[in-house]
Amino acid sequence: xxxxxxxxxxxxxxxxxxxxxxxxxxxxxxxxxxxxxxxxxxxxxxxxxxxxxxxxxxxxxxxxxxxxxxxxxxxxxxxxxxxxxxxxxxxxxxxxxxxxxxxxxxxxxxxxxxxxxxxxxxxxxxxxxxxxxxxxxxxxxxxxxxxxxxxxxxxxxxxxxxxxxxxxxxxxxxxxxxxxxxxxxxxxxxxxxxxxxxxxxxxxxxxxxxxxxxxxxxxxxxxxxxxxxxxxxxxxxxxxxxxxxxxxxxxxxxxxxxxxxxxxxx
Amino acid sequence: xxxxxxxxxxxxxxxxxxxxxxxxxxxxxxxxxxxxxxxxxxxxxxxxxxxxxxxxxxxxxxxxxxxxxxxxxxxxxxxxxxxxxxxxxxxxxxxxxxxxxxxxxxxxxxxxxxxxxxxxxxxxxxxxxxxxxxxxxxxxxxxxxxxxxxxxxxxxxxxxxxxxxxxxxxxxxxxxxxxxxxxxxxxxxxxxxxxxxxxxxxxxxxxxxxxxxxxxxxxxxxxxxxxxxxxxxxxxxxxxxxxxxxxxxxxxxxxxxxxxxxxxxxxxxxxxxxxxxxxxxxxxxxxxxxxxxxxxxxxxxxxxxxxxxxxxxxxxxxxxxxxxxxxxxxxxxxxxxxxxxxxxxxxxxxxxxxxxxxxxx
Numbered sequence: 001x002x003x004x005x006x007x008x009x010x011x012x013x014x015x016x017x018x019x020x021x022x023x024x025x026x027x028x029x030x031x032x033x034x035x036x037x038x039x040x041x042x043x044x045x046x047x048x049x050x051x052x053x054x055x056x057x058x059x060x061x062x063x064x065x066x067x068x069x070x071x072x073x074x075x076x077x078x079x080x081x082x083x084x085x086x087x088x089x090x091x092x093x094x095x096x097x098x099x100x101x102x103x104x105x106x107x108x109x110x111x112x113x114x115x116x117x118x119x120x121x122x123x124x125x126x127x128x129x130x131x132x133x134x135x136x137x138x139x140x141x142x143x144x145x146x147x148x149x150x151x152x153x154x155x156x157x158x159x160x161x162x163x164x165x166x167x168x169x170x171x172x173x174x175x176x177x178x179x180x181x182x183x184x185x186x187x188x189x190x191x192x193x194x195x196x197x198x199x200x201x202x203x204x205x206x207x208x209x210x211x212x213x214x215x216x217x218x219x220x221x222x223x224x225x226x227x228x229x230x231x232x233x234x235x236x237x238x239x240x241x242x243x244x245x246x247x248x249x250x251x252x253x254x255x256x257x258x259x260x261x262x263x264x265x266x
Numbered sequence: 267x268x269x270x271x272x273x274x275x276x277x278x279x280x281x282x283x284x285x286x287x288x289x290x291x292x293x294x295x296x297x298x299x300x301x302x303x304x305x306x307x308x309x310x311x312x313x314x315x316x317x318x319x320x321x322x323x324x325x326x327x328x329x330x331x332x333x334x335x336x337x338x339x340x341x342x343x344x345x346x347x348x349x350x351x352x353x354x355x356x357x358x359x360x361x362x363x364x365x366x367x368x369x370x371x372x373x374x375x376x377x378x379x380x381x382x383x384x385x386x387x388x389x390x391x392x393x394x395x396x397x398x399x400x401x402x403x404x405x406x407x408x409x410x411x412x413x414x415x416x417x418x419x420x421x422x423x424x425x426x427x428x429x430x431x432x433x434x435x436x437x438x439x440x441x442x443x444x445x446x447x448x449x450x451x452x453x454x455x456x457x458x459x460x461x462x463x464x465x466x467x468x469x470x471x472x473x474x475x476x477x478x479x480x481x482x483x484x485x486x487x488x489x490x491x492x493x494x495x496x497x498x499x500x501x502x503x504x505x506x507x508x509x510x511x512x513x514x515x516x517x518x519x520x521x522x523x524x525x526x527x528x529x530x531x532x533x534x535x536x537x538x539x540x541x542x543x544x545x546x547x548x549x550x551x552x553x554x555x556x557x558x559x560x561x562x563x564x565x566x567x568x569x570x571x572x573x574x575x576x577x578x579x580x581x582x583x584x585x586x587x588x589x590x591x592x593x594x595x596x597x598x599x600x601x602x603x604x605x606x607x608x609x610x611x612x613x614x615x616x617x618x619x620x621x622x623x624x625x626x627x
Contacts, residue, residue: 052523077525088517092570097512104513105525110506157524 003030003193008059011046021046021217033194035208039238042214044197048163052082063161077105081154085165091139095149102156124155144175164196180207201254205229294568298581305588309355314599315346353487358591359584361546364497366583369557370576371504371539374511375532376442382557383543386449387425390456392547395421397460397474401467415548422544428452440529479604480551482591489549500542507535511572555609559617566620
């Protein structure tokens with residue numbers, strides 16, 4: 001079953017008739033992980049924003065068979081949860097209150113949280129080892145803790161599709177793996193479909209089942225990591241020298257090479 | 267506190283809810299309520315007429331059904347109590363209530379701690395409306411209704427409406443920053459016109475000036491009944507939006523991914539806050555500082571969630587203004603100090619003390 005279907009999706013900025021991003025047609029199977037990769041300005045974030053309904057777009061998108069176009073904002077938010085790359089953090093808001101914001105699409109306009117809303121949030125916080133942080137202010141958290149709290153808010157939406165925009169860009173090496181492992185576990189536990197953007201190609205290859213390489217707003221290569229992460233492809237679209245190393249267990253590492261000298265030994 | 271080790275197996279998403287409501291919330295409600303009772307009590311008991319406290323208390327108790335006591339107040343004293351002091355305390359409470367709530371609403375709608383209910387030109391518009399009437403229609407005593415509050419009300423609503431229209435013409439999504447900048451421009455324009463009119467009619471300067479500084483001289487219960495419906499309506503809308511104001515704290519982008527129509531929410535909150543503010547400003551003049559200081563004091567003490575900031579700002583605002591008015595009419599009695607002077611003169615140092623305590627802790 002396909003969870004997410006993008007059909008001729010385009011995003012326009014400004015007045016031009018040529019779309020800035022797209023057209024993109026792609027199908028993401030239910031419960032799988034797609035990672036959008038590509039150089040800066042390739043349109044990765046624009047696509048996430050289009051799916052989340054933040055930018056006007058052309059084409060059609062469906063999630064679990066339901067067309068997103070013309071859908072009310074709360075209904076869409078019950079299907080799609082987005083963790084932005086640079087979220088606005090109200091520093092004195094408590095972790096529990098912040099996670100409860102994720103219940104907004106489930107609460108009527110003037111309603112208040114029900115017991116069930118609180119139970120969902122408590123469950124999510126406990127799953128992310130955040131129960132002890134419930135009464136901490138967001139401003140007191142470390143980068144890794146904050147990233148988990150952002151995930152908690154998104155999970156509280158109980159949406160089948162989770163969009164993560166550069167989830168690891170603010171984290172150190174260990175926390176990058178920790179967060180991505182967590183996302184992978186949550187995906188399996190809750191049957192989520194995940195679409196991320198990522199700059200780190202090694203991490204992208206390690207966690208995503210499918211990579212979609214964008215360049216100039218258009219898809220130029222897609223498929224499993226071992227196909228997309230080819231030296232020739234990356235060199236052409238990133239305009240950088242890279243070396244792709246494959247370990248015995250199939251793990252792929254993409255190593256950027258400095259321009260002078262280092263390539264000589266190959 | 268013992269931190270339990272999370273179980274290794276998958277936790278069902280509906281595990282029991284975490285206990286404990288936000289701490290200290292009840293304590294602040296109690297403090298604010300007691301503050302209001304204290305303010306109303308002293309506002310009613312103290313005044314230049316020197317009524318006997320015992321008589322006042324007995325007279326109020328005597329109003330209760332089935333209670334028959336003789337207060338010992340003369341009919342003149344009773345008139346002072348019921349037709350002058352009481353309506354003035356109630357009006358002060360309503361004005362403070364509304365300015366506190368309006369400030370909280372504006373700050374939430376614009377995610378801006380410096381916002382107050384006058385941000386989009388409500389004060390400038392009210393000022394211009396009042397000035398125009400005072401300057402061009404000085405003999406209004408024979409009119410069936412006093413045109414000054416009417417013009418101030420219309421001016422306040424008009425200025426905010428123009429700010430919004432200008433902003434949406436420039437940016438159809440009515441971005442918070444665009445609306446704010448439009449408000450600044452409209453307020454400056456209205457103030458310029460008002461200053462010009464004032465210069466041309468220097469004979470009315472004193473009257474305009476005293477209106478701008480704010481005062482709570484009432485004509486019995488008339489003003490109270492005039493503003494009450496607006497304050498009730500506006501408060502109801504603001505209270506209904508207090509959860510959404512918390513959602514807006516993560517910014518328009520993220521709030522809309524949570525399913526909130528941010529532009530509409532902002533418009534409704536600003537509209538309601540403006541309606542109530544325009545009504546109270548029309549009868550009380552431009553009492554400054556309350557809309558900023560009250561929500562911030564509440565925030566510093568009881569936390570920043572709008573679920574608490576909106577209702578507590580109402581109660582604290584009411585108490586604050588009643589006390590400020592008490593000072594305004596007693597400090598230099600029999601003369602009255604403009605209440606706007608009192609709110610800033612005593613409010614600012616108080617706010618600094620609260621701020622310092624908060625930063626230290």
